[in-house]
Amino acid sequence: MTDLANTESYARLLTATRDLETPFAVIDEQALWANADDLVRRANGVPIRVASKSVRVRSIITGTLARAGFAGVMSYSLAESNWLVDNGVDDILLAYPTTSRSALDYLVADERRLAQITVMVDSTESLDHIDRLLGVGHPAIRVCIDVDASLKIGPAHLGVRRSPVHSAEQAGALAAAIVARPGFDLVGVMFYDAQIAGLPDSSAAVRLVKKRSAADLMVRRSQVVAAVSDHATLQIVNAGGTGSLEVTGADPAITELTAGSGLFSPTLFDGYDAFESRPAAFFVLSVARKPAPDIATLFGGGYIASGPTNKNRQPAPVWPAGLKPIGTEGAGEVQSPVKGDAARALSIGDRVVMRHAKAGEMCERFDEVVIVTAGGGATRIPTYRGEGKNFG
The missing domain is CATH 2.40.37.20 (D-serine dehydratase-like domain)
Incomplete structure (x- = not known):
C-alpha cells in the first residue's frame, strides 16, 4: 500500500x-473483505473453515461464512462450539481436545449440537476422559483425529507438538480403537502445519524447512488418510492455515482448509512470500x-x-x-x-x-x-x- x-x-x-x-x-471493512477474497483466491477452490479464535466476533464469523469459498467453523472451545450452534452456526470442528464436563453434558443434551459439532481427540485417553465425564452409554459423539503435522528429523520436531499421533500406523491404530468403541463416530482427521502456516519467510533456512515440511506432508497426509479410511468413512480431512493455503490446498488428500488470521492480518502475518x-x-x-x-x-x-x-x-x-x-x-x-x-x-x-x-x-x-x-x-x-x- x-x-x-x-x-x-x-x-x-x-x-x-x-x-x-x-x-x-x-x-476496516474494505480491507477485511478484500482479505477474505484473497484467502479464497489462494485456496484455489478448496473450501475454507473460519478459525474462530482468530476472529472472536460472531457477526464477522457469520458474515464470512456467507461469502463464497467459506464453509464451517474451526472453534477453540467446546462451550464456544455449543454457543455458536445454538445461535444458528452449523458445522463446527473443535480444534482442541476438551476436558469440560459441563460443555460435554450440554453437547449430548441436544441432537442438533451432536449433529453439528465434531470433537477433537488424539488418543484413547481422550476417549477415556469423555467416558468418565459422561458415563458409558452416552450418545454418539462425532470425533476427529488430530495428527501431528510437525517435521520430524531424527529426534527433532520442527513445528508445534500438538498430538502423539504422527505416523500412518499410529493414526490407523487409533482409528481402529475409536471405531470399536461405543459412543464415538469417527468422521475426520486434521493436520495443522504450524511450521508452514504460522512461520513468516524470514530467511533461506526457514524457506528450506517449510519446503521440506510441505513435501513430507504431501506424502504423509495421504498415508494417514488411507490408514484411517480402512476403518471409517472420512467426511473431513482438514489442513493448513492462513500462511499455507496455496501449498496445503494443492494436496488432493484434503477436503478443506482453515484460515482466520488472514481476515484481520495482524503483524505476525507480515513477511510471507506468498501474499x-x-x-x-x-x-x-x-x-x-x-x-x-x-x-x-x-x-x-x-x-x-x-x-x-x-x-x-x-x-x-x-x-x-x-x-x-x-x-x-x-x-x-x-x-x-x-x-x-x-x-x-x-x-x-x-x-x-x-x-x-x-x-x-x-x-x-x-x-x-x-x-x-x-x-x-x-x-x-x-x-x-x-x-x-x-x-x-
Missing part, C-alpha cells in the same frame, strides 16, 4: 471514530503525556500476544508513521511510551493507531469493535467478550 493510500485509510478510520473514547478497536499483508484490524490509543519532545506516552496498550515472549508479540504503532516502542518499557499495563520524530507533532489527546501481533486476541480486550466502511460509515458490533462470553 502506498504512503498516500495509508494516509487516506487511517484518516477514514480516525474520522469515522472521532467521537469514541479511547481505547477502542476498529476494523501481501493487508492490515484490517487496529486499536486506537490516546497520548496522555509528553515526557520528552520525541516521546509520546499512550494510555493503555499492554496487549501482549500469546507465544514466546519477544518483541514480535508486542503491539506495533502504525500511525502516525515513524513511531516505535521504547525497548526498556514496551507496551505497558497502563501506559505505553512510543518514540520517534513523529512524536514531536503529537500533543496530549492526539490518537495513535496500533496493530496487534495476533488476530482474535485483540478482541479479548474490547467489548465491541467498530466496523468502518469504505465510505466512512461506522457500526459498533459486540465481540465475544461484549456478548458476555469468555471461552479461555
Whole structure:
C-alpha cells in the first residue's frame, strides 16, 4: 500500500471514530473483505473453515461464512462450539481436545449440537476422559483425529507438538480403537502445519524447512488418510492455515482448509512470500503525556500476544508513521511510551493507531469493535467478550 493510500485509510478510520473514547478497536471493512477474497483466491477452490479464535466476533464469523469459498467453523472451545450452534452456526470442528464436563453434558443434551459439532481427540485417553465425564452409554459423539503435522528429523520436531499421533500406523491404530468403541463416530482427521502456516519467510533456512515440511506432508497426509479410511468413512480431512493455503490446498488428500488470521492480518502475518499483508484490524490509543519532545506516552496498550515472549508479540504503532516502542518499557499495563520524530507533532489527546501481533486476541480486550466502511460509515458490533462470553 502506498504512503498516500495509508494516509487516506487511517484518516477514514480516525474520522469515522472521532467521537469514541479511547481505547477502542476498529476494523476496516474494505480491507477485511478484500482479505477474505484473497484467502479464497489462494485456496484455489478448496473450501475454507473460519478459525474462530482468530476472529472472536460472531457477526464477522457469520458474515464470512456467507461469502463464497467459506464453509464451517474451526472453534477453540467446546462451550464456544455449543454457543455458536445454538445461535444458528452449523458445522463446527473443535480444534482442541476438551476436558469440560459441563460443555460435554450440554453437547449430548441436544441432537442438533451432536449433529453439528465434531470433537477433537488424539488418543484413547481422550476417549477415556469423555467416558468418565459422561458415563458409558452416552450418545454418539462425532470425533476427529488430530495428527501431528510437525517435521520430524531424527529426534527433532520442527513445528508445534500438538498430538502423539504422527505416523500412518499410529493414526490407523487409533482409528481402529475409536471405531470399536461405543459412543464415538469417527468422521475426520486434521493436520495443522504450524511450521508452514504460522512461520513468516524470514530467511533461506526457514524457506528450506517449510519446503521440506510441505513435501513430507504431501506424502504423509495421504498415508494417514488411507490408514484411517480402512476403518471409517472420512467426511473431513482438514489442513493448513492462513500462511499455507496455496501449498496445503494443492494436496488432493484434503477436503478443506482453515484460515482466520488472514481476515484481520495482524503483524505476525507480515513477511510471507506468498501474499501481501493487508492490515484490517487496529486499536486506537490516546497520548496522555509528553515526557520528552520525541516521546509520546499512550494510555493503555499492554496487549501482549500469546507465544514466546519477544518483541514480535508486542503491539506495533502504525500511525502516525515513524513511531516505535521504547525497548526498556514496551507496551505497558497502563501506559505505553512510543518514540520517534513523529512524536514531536503529537500533543496530549492526539490518537495513535496500533496493530496487534495476533488476530482474535485483540478482541479479548474490547467489548465491541467498530466496523468502518469504505465510505466512512461506522457500526459498533459486540465481540465475544461484549456478548458476555469468555471461552479461555
